[in-house]
Amino acid sequence: xxxxxxxxxxxxxxxxxxxxxxxxxxVPGRSANGYREYDERCVxxxxxxxxxxxxxxxxRVIKQVLPCLNQPRAIHVAGATPETxxxxxxxxxxxxxxxxxxxxxxxxxxxYVEAVRRAGGPGTGEAAGTPALHAPAALHAPPAVPxxxxxxxxxxxx
Amino acid sequence: xxxxxxxxxxxxxxxxxxxxxxxxxxVPGRSANGYREYDERCVxxxxxxxxxxxxxxxxRVIKQVLPCLNQPRAIHVAGATPETxxxxxxxxxxxxxxxxxxxxxxxxxxxYVEAVRRAGGPGTGEAAGTPALHAPAALHAPPAVPxxxxxxxxxxxx
DNA sequence: TCTAACCCTCACATTGATGTGAATGTCAAG
DNA sequence: CTTGACATTCACATCAATGTGAGGGTTAGA
Numbered sequence: 001x002x003x004x005x006x007x008x009x010x011x012x013x014x015x016x017x018x019x020x021x022x023x024x025x026x027v028p029g030r031s032a033n034g035y036r037e038y039d040e041r042c043v044x045x046x047x048x049x050x051x052x053x054x055x056x057x058x059x060r061v062i063k064q065v066l067p068c069l070n071q072p073r074a075i076h077v078a079g080a081t082p083e084t085x086x087x088x089x090x091x092x093x094x095x096x097x098x099x100x101x102x103x104x105x106x107x108x109x110x111x112y113v114e115a116v117r118r119a120g121g122p123g124t125g126e127a128a129g130t131p132a133l134h135a136p137a138a139l140h141a142p143p144a145v146p147x148x149x150x151x152x153x154x155x156x157x158x
Numbered sequence: 159x160x161x162x163x164x165x166x167x168x169x170x171x172x173x174x175x176x177x178x179x180x181x182x183x184x185v186p187g188r189s190a191n192g193y194r195e196y197d198e199r200c201v202x203x204x205x206x207x208x209x210x211x212x213x214x215x216x217x218r219v220i221k222q223v224l225p226c227l228n229q230p231r232a233i234h235v236a237g238a239t240p241e242t243x244x245x246x247x248x249x250x251x252x253x254x255x256x257x258x259x260x261x262x263x264x265x266x267x268x269x270y271v272e273a274v275r276r277a278g279g280p281g282t283g284e285a286a287g288t289p290a291l292h293a294p295a296a297l298h299a300p301p302a303v304p305x306x307x308x309x310x311x312x313x314x315x316x
Numbered sequence: 317t318c319t320a321a322c323c324c325t326c327a328c329a330t331t332g333a334t335g336t337g338a339a340t341g342t343c344a345a346g
Numbered sequence: 347c348t349t350g351a352c353a354t355t356c357a358c359a360t361c362a363a364t365g366t367g368a369g370g371g372t373t374a375g376a
Contacts, residue, residue, distance in 0.1 A: 015334070033342060036354085054256060069266040085271060102213050102257050106250050106254060108226055109253070113227035162322065176324095176325095191373085193322085217362075272369080
């Protein structure tokens with residue numbers, strides 16, 4: 001397929017597909033007229049790139065990481081330098097940290113949303129899809145006070 | 159404490175602490191001479207900010223999300239507008255996606271590293287030992303240079 | 317008093333991921 | 347042949363997160 005189709009199917013601007021190529025993340029073939037020619041698997045690959053990008057990994061890292069994510073590892077095993085392995089391990093650990101941070105934060109947000117929902121009534125009732133994680137702590141609800149703001153706790157209403 | 163100490167204790171450049179303040183993520187007090195005065199909790203808060211930043215969240219979002227993390231959420235419950243709640247839910251879902259993507263990728267990397275370790279060990283790209291897994295395609299082993307990675311390979315994506 | 321180590325603000329530079337547009341080529345359909 | 351949709355490259359613009367430095371206060375210690 002050409003760039004337009006890939007763009008539509010992945011929801012990714014053409015500009016970005018060219019950029020990923022420039023960064024070595026995606027290397028399409030070229031047809032006689034110079035048009036980029038993408039193969040079916042590129043759809044998933046692009047999705048994956050975007051996911052990682054969106055998770056905070058720079059293209060430089062994604063480039064190293066990508067070849068390992070997509071199966072036939074045996075192919076790549078031979079070409080792995082110790083530096084690459086080391087980098088991957090570092091990156092894997094960083095990812096673990098990100099994951100932990102994200103999980104903590106997400107759960108906290110879930111708890112908060114839950115609390116608000118229970119407290120402020122179902123004005124914003126949105127039913128399905130909420131997996132109901134752990135229950136939050138106790139809550140008392142004083143009137144809204146967007147005032148003093150010490151060095152912490154900025155007001156939500158801002 | 160003042161900015162220097164906070165900087166040291168969090169490993170964050172002073173410049174960044176001022177930037178976070180400019181972005182409304184951290185609002186220190188001021189002592190008479192105009193110096194920023196941070197309180198103890200700022201240490202954790204800064205660490206949290208950096209974690210989220212590093213996980214790909216923009217300051218704009220972190221600003222909304224922060225008040226729900228840690229502390230007495232009840233304080234904020236009253237001031238939460240439906241828009242804020244909606245934003246938090248969207249953001250929570252995005253975080254879940256990031257988490258899933260990161261977990262998949264990390265696990266894939268782990269698997270890869272494992273495979274390499276089992277195979278030849280990280281000597282200078284040598285195929286002395288083992289094809290280990292199923293190898294459907296040819297196995298070419300260029301010296302040490304990371305190859306251009308042809309446009310194939312499918313995925314683990316969302 | 318001088319100096320060093322802090323702090324301040326202001327402002328421009330840089331990098332990575334993007335947006336956007338200009339100038340042009342290719343190709344199918346009217 | 348012309349038009350319109352698509353493609354190309356090139357290049358500059360933007361935005362967020364940082365780096366860096368100029369120019370100048372404050373404060374503690376020699």
